[in-house]
Amino acid sequence: MSGADGGVLTTCPYCGVGCGVRVPAADAAVQGDVTHPANGGRLCVKGSTLHETLVPQGRLLQPLQRVAESGPDALQPLAWDAALDRVAGRFARTIAEHGPDSVAFYVSGQLLTEDYYVANKLMKGYIGSGNIDTNSRLCMSSAVAGHKRAFGEDVVPGCYEDFELADLIVLVGSNTAWCHPVLYQRIVAAKERRPALKLVVVDPRRTPTCDLADLHLPLRPGSDVPLFNGLLAWLAAHGAVDRDFVDGHTRGVDAALAVARDSAGDLDALAGQCGVQRERLEAFYALFAATEKTVTLFSQGVNQSGQGTDKVNSIINCHLLSGRIGRPGMGPFSMTGQPNAMGGREVGGLANTLAAHLDFAEPAQRALVQRFWASPRIAERPGLKAVDLFEAVHAGRIKAIWIVATNPVVSLPDADRVREALRRCEFVVVSDVVQHTDTAQLAHLLLPALAWGEKDGTVTNSERCISRQRAFRPAPGEARADWWAFAGVAARMGWADAFAYDTPAAIFDEHARLSAFENDGGRRFDLRGLAGLTRAEYDALAPIRWPVLERGQGTDRLYGDGRFSHVDGRAVFVPTAPVAPAHAPDAAYPLVLNTGRVRDQWHTMTRTGLAPTLGGHLPEPYVDLHPADALACGVRDGGLARVISRWGSLVVRVRSSGELRRGQIFVPIHWNDQFASDARVGALVNPVVDPHSGEPEFKHTPVRVEEFRADWHGLAYTRGTVDLQRLAWWVRVQTTAAQRYEFAGRGVIADRAQWARAFLGVDEPAPDWIEYRDDGSGVYHAAYIRDGRLQACLYIAPREMLPARDWFAGLFERLRLSLRDRASLMAAEPFTGGADAGPQVCSCYKVGRNTIVKAIREQGLTTPRQVTACLKAGGNCGSCLPEIRGLLAECALVERAEPA
DSSP: OBOTTSOEEEEOSSSTTOOEEEEOSSSOOOEEOTTOTTTTTOOOHHHHTGGGGOSOTTBOOSOEEEOGGGOTTOEEEOOHHHHHHHHHHHHHHHHHHHOGGGEEEEEOTTSOHHHHHHHHIIIIIIIOOOOEEEGGGGTTHHHHHHHHHHHSSOOOOOOTHHHHHOSEEEEESOOHHHHSHHHHHHHHHHHHHOTTOEEEEEOSSOOGGGGGOSEEEOOOTTOHHHHHHHHHHHHHHTTOOOHHHHHHHEEOHHHHHHHHHHHHOOHHHHHHHHTSOHHHHHHHHHHHHHOSSEEEEEOHHHHSSTTHHHHHHHHHHHHHHTTOSSSTTOEEEEOOSSTTHHHHHHTTOSTTOOGGGOOTTOHHHHHHHHHHHTOSOOOOSOOOOHHHHHHHHHHTSOOEEEEESOOHHHHSSSHHHHHHHHHHOSEEEEEESBSOOTTGGGOSEEEEBOOTTTOOEEEEOTTSEEEEEOOOSOOOTTOBOHHHHHHHHHIIIIITGGGOOOSHHHHHHHHHHHHHTTOSSSSSOOOGGGTTOOHHHHHTOOOEESOOOBTTBOOSOOSTTSOOSSTTSOEEOOOOOOOOOSSOOOSSSOEEEEEEOOTTOOTTSTTGGGOGGGGSSSOSOEEEEOHHHHHHHTOOTTSEEEEEOSSOEEEEEEEOOSOSOTTEEEEESOOOTTTBSSOOGGGTSOOOBOTTTOOBOOSOEEEEEEEOOOSEEEEEEESSOOOGGGOSEEEEEEOSSSEEEEEEEOSOOSOHHHHHHHHHTOOSSOTTEEEEEETTTTEEEEEEEETTEEEEEEEEEOGGGOOOOHHHHHHTTOSSOOHHHHHHHHHTSOSSSOOOOOSEEETTTTEEHHHHHHHHHHHTOOSHHHHHHHHOTTSSSOTTHHHHHHHHHHHHHHHHHSOO
16 A cells, blocks of 8 residues: 555554564655554654565575585575475475474564465474464563463454553553654653653663663562462452452452462562562552552563563453453553564464464364365474474474574574574574574575565564555565575475465455464454455555454454353463572572563664664664672673573673662673674573473573683774674674774784774785874774775774764765864864764664763753754654653753752
8 A cells, every 4th residue: 555645654663563664665764654553653763664674685586405515605596486396395204204293483573474374384283283483572571471371362452542541551561762762752642641640660671761760670580470469469458459340251260369378478588588678569460459440551571571471461360350451551461572473472483382372282173174175184283482492402302494684593492502403403494584693594495575565464463453564675686585585495396276376465355364273252353344355455455453343343352241252251360379589599509680672673683684774773782781790700890700590601891770670680682693703692581481381481590700801892884894803802883884893802013003904804915004003001902994985994003093983974975075074084083063962862863972961061951852952863753752851860960969
């Protein structure tokens, strides 16, 4: 569907908010779709810079097979027919020799629903195995399990409007300001309109989401279940129970209350267990009890746990007891991490589910799916969940695996074991957009996939809203849709008629018809109103929340009628006895590692790593820890440190943000071997999983931190490549016209000029090579200029003497350097009078910390609105506003402390 200017309306491919995007017909930056219900035209900085990722850099453009006899890195082009023949032949032979459970698919929430549907149908209905799982296992499968236990079906009862209608919003384990910025800005706007709206944040870290919180509960990691058991017991003790709802529409309340009272009935003991003052607990409980319109949003801090499912149910229990579900402004709300995690759940993308919210546990439901598909078989039992699946690869039980649109060598826990598993595997197929990922390096066969802007289909966001993702660019090279590749393999395995799709519209129609097949209303997932769409109607499909029982009529909320999806129509209270994390800190590993996202990056950076705008905010991987812990570990802010667990280690920059209490550290998930020498946090994470959901424990791994010693540090910008083998540590950052490298080394460099030329790949003699050296201080500067244009520059020094970074990138955008520019290069500071802007705060408008602080002090700014009016900072997506408020507070403190 096109906008009024002829542009294309599509959907953002990042987080689960599911923002609508408008791509102008002219070659311009993407814009928010003002008609989309999720965002109403607003985009975060990642969405706003999607056009920067639409580059040919690193694209996989044709099928490639690895030629072992020519060396481990030798890749040979292959025609698509031959590639699909090879996949089908190898999978068929493996199944014939070892059975259907000897093969597996590992897919992704980056897939469109149509891709997901075909892959699931092929594996479960035709190959006959449950061995298809998804990286969504890593982010929201605990929510799925919790929903199914409580409601009888994986249903998010509410919608985003409930956050604007609520009188109390509780954010649990969610740095919403950074991870779901557009939704957070909707909450901020609602609070500005109605200051009486209360915001409570439950999180061990004091993240930017705490910026406007009325109450922050910095609970001890792993103590969510006791916290909400305590709330459940408090509600019962203080009469905040909807007795008519509980008696008429639920079961199991007595057992759940007995466990809650036994485990969390003593507030003094509970406060000690959670690490939160009793007064704060009572304030939270009293506020929840007194506020009917309460929404509890939870995300990865809840889900990614060895007890994630129980955490979900402990939250849902509180809403069931108070009857706050399915009505405007209230309910538990699971916020997913990926753009189509929900769509994958609809079609059975998880190994333990069937399509259309049907279940392996019921023989009649398995038969229903097989009957609809007219398939020769149906998987009789759940397949292996992600961690167990790759363990089976490691053990040799799974002998062929097809990995699609995900990077498990980076993202899974105990990631070094995953890497070794793929090295051992007899046949590894990887479908991806880019050629060089940590996982692709282990593939026997690489298949080129379509990227955002080239794909056509649907996605479903966290509020059950189905949106169209529309192509606006032609497929480059030989890239093809993932559904097309799956269907091609299915045809070659003998099932051509069942996979004879010619468009995504045909797949979506089958998906919609299956949702309604023999569905008498017992399954709330029902798209019968979208079945039979013409191609034109599918192309024009507007965002709509399921269930869709009549054409054009979506559903905002579910369960408001008190009828749930269990056979008896009742919701279930699930007793949730607290269980300590499987691995406790000890003398050898005294700190607790928490992992998560940062504001401007996404997953393993295969997309965001290409966007120059997104590299400016937090350009390096880091470990954040309390200053006292840093002192005890012998590391300093800005220095390098090695973080070590029983499973692996990494090397990152030290940061002390003040967000963490003693004993806790935080490391982002994004960096991989393509962007840093040693920063895959998945290698450290313990492989413990939730027993119900199979979701890994990403929030609680015991570690220690040690100094990483280097003899010298460096900074380089270059249009070319560098010799990374010469370095002990490095990080790569994309800028507009060059690559930036931060690095460190060991040993003595005898001839720095010779070393620098070799490192930058500059042939001897370079016609325009300039340098500065001070052997006494260990400082060396060099630059390579060709035809008057800067090609590379390099700086080596003790760490504290390296120059400010941001102004260098601008020199690479100039067609010709002036004499002043050359002098600036050697002095390592601008001679133009421009001040160092400092670390980037506002990525949308590229405004640095120093610029903001200067404006605050010189112009007497006191509010974020004034900063925005002066500098534009915070005026687009708003995700930097918490940092701007922090700078305003810091400046106010300094001003009060300074003598008059």
